[in-house]
Amino acid sequence: MSSAFRPDALAGKTVFVAGGSSGINLGIAQSFARAGAKLALISRDPERVAAAAATITEAGGTAIGMAATCVSTPPWKPR
Numbered sequence: 001m002s003s004a005f006r007p008d009a010l011a012g013k014t015v016f017v018a019g020g021s022s023g024i025n026l027g028i029a030q031s032f033a034r035a036g037a038k039l040a041l042i043s044r045d046p047e048r049v050a051a052a053a054a055t056i057t058e059a060g061g062t063a064i065g066m067a068a069t070c071v072s073t074p075p076w077k078p079r
Contacts, residue, residue: 007034007035007036008036015032015038018043020065033056033062034061038063042065044069
């Protein structure tokens with residue numbers, strides 16, 4: 001598969017990928033890793049994000065997985 005990045009295009013950079021445990025965001029994270037970036041994957045599911053980070057690490061990249069979510073509390077009380 002060809003890449004839009006040179007192999008070292010992101011060397012020395014750290015990239016945060018929200019929703020990086022699966023799907024297109026995981027694919028994006030894998031592309032960034034192949035371009036030399038260090039990855040921080042963020043997802044709500046701790047087991048899936050850890051597994052996704054492990055696949056990047058096993059392929060020679062550098063990645064950590066973090067479970068997190070963004071919750072917005074409205075300033076009003078729902079009825």
